[in-house]
Every structure is written in C-alpha cells, then in structure tokens.
Amino acid sequence: MEIDARGLNCPEPVIKTKNALEESKEVSTLVDNQIACKNLEKLGQKLGYNTDVLKIDEEFQVNFTQGESTVASSVTSEEIEDSGEDGNKVYFIRSETLGKGEEELGEVLIKGFIYTLTETAPLPEAIIFINSGVKLPTLNKEVKKNLKILEEAGMEIISCGTCLEYYGLEDKLEVGEISNMYTIVEKLNSYPVVTV
Numbered sequence: 001m002e003i004d005a006r007g008l009n010c011p012e013p014v015i016k017t018k019n020a021l022e023e024s025k026e027v028s029t030l031v032d033n034q035i036a037c038k039n040l041e042k043l044g045q046k047l048g049y050n051t052d053v054l055k056i057d058e059e060f061q062v063n064f065t066q067g068e069s070t071v072a073s074s075v076t077s078e079e080i081e082d083s084g085e086d087g088n089k090v091y092f093i094r095s096e097t098l099g100k101g102e103e104e105l106g107e108v109l110i111k112g113f114i115y116t117l118t119e120t121a122p123l124p125e126a127i128i129f130i131n132s133g134v135k136l137p138t139l140n141k142e143v144k145k146n147l148k149i150l151e152e153a154g155m156e157i158i159s160c161g162t163c164l165e166y167y168g169l170e171d172k173l174e175v176g177e178i179s180n181m182y183t184i185v186e187k188l189n190s191y192p193v194v195t196v
Contacts, residue, residue, distance in 0.1 A: 011039070013040060025065070030059060030060070031062065092128050092130070093110075098196060114146045117150060118149045127147070147175045156187075
C-alpha cells in the first residue's frame with residue numbers, strides 16, 4: 001500500500017501510515033522532510049516493522065515490511081481501552097496555542113495535538129478549556145471538528161463560563177458544555193491532570 005504524506009503536518013504522516021499498517025503488512029510512505037522520515041522510522045521500530053528509507057531528490061520514501069515479532073501492531077484500540085484506568089486523565093488547556101514562542105507555530109501545534117487525540121487510545125476522561133483556550137472550541141474550525149469527534153466518542157469537553165463571557169464567546173460554543181470553576185476544580189481533583 002502506498003501513502004503520499006507530502007505536505008502534511010505532524011502527526012498526519014505517522015497516523016496515516018499507522019492506519020495503513022493495520023490494513024496491510026507492507027506500506028510505503030512518501031514524505032518531503034527529514035523530520036517526518038525520522039518519525040516514521042520510530043513508528044516502524046515501535047510497531048516491530050523493518051524500515052528502509054530511500055532518498056529521492058528532496059523527498060523520502062519509507063518502506064515498512066513486517067518484522068519477525070510485530071507484536072505491538074496486533075494490539076487493537078479496544079484492547080488498549082480495556083486495559084485499565086490509563087485513559088482516565090484530564091487535559092487542562094490554558095491557551096489557544098501550544099507552547100511558548102512563535103504564535104503561528106503554537107497554533108499549528110495545538111491543532112496537531114487535538115487531532116492526534118482523535119487517533120489515539122485510550123481517550124482521556126475530559127478536556128477543560130480555560131482563559132484563551134476557550135477560543136479553540138468556539139473560533140477554531142479545525143479544532144471544533146476534531147473536538148466533535150472526541151465528544152461523540154464519549155470524551156467530556158468543558159469550557160470555563162467566566163472565560164467565555166470575558167471573551168464574548170458564550171454564543172459561539174458549538175461543542176461541549178459551559179461549566180463553572182467549582183465543577184472544573186472537582187474534575188481536576190478527581191483525575192490525573194495533564195496541563196497543556
């Protein structure tokens with residue numbers, strides 16, 4: 001099976017390849033940068049596949065063939081979900097960008113982060129948005145689309161009501177629910193918290 005992942009932002013080349021490996025024992029993925037190539041090699045190693053990289057001009061073709069012990073790739077998402085309490089955590093998102101530094105890069109990273117949640121298992125219990133983070137489930141079309149997928153899968157999407165009011169976004173919330181600080185603190189006290 002061939003995957004053309006040129007021009008795709010992280011983590012899409014990895015996710016498309018991982019999904020293809022669930023359908024086929026041999027996959028060839030074309031990417032246009034060294035970082036995507038290295039990420040695909042790591043994926044192959046993690047899943048027990050042999051990888052071979054061919055450099056073609058400024059692009060890379062990463063070929064995956066099944067190794068002798070491809071144990072990791074045979075584990076289904078249902079088995080991961082049933083494996084215990086590992087998914088019971090809360091993501092606490094405090095900003096409309098991810099990380100400090102260039103805002104444009106932070107916007108790309110937060111979109112990639114939310115998208116990646118739709119492609120991994122187990123799902124966390126909830127995502128809580130506070131401060132400018134509430135702009136994600138209200139103004140960011142790409143993030144809203146992925147949050148709807150997560151909500152349909154059973155994840156709780158919570159936005160701070162005070163924050164929505166501050167930014168004038170109460171009427172723009174299309175996914176999840178408006179909550180208060182008491183409920184947010186209660187949720188944070190009930191589960192391990194990952195602050196983003």
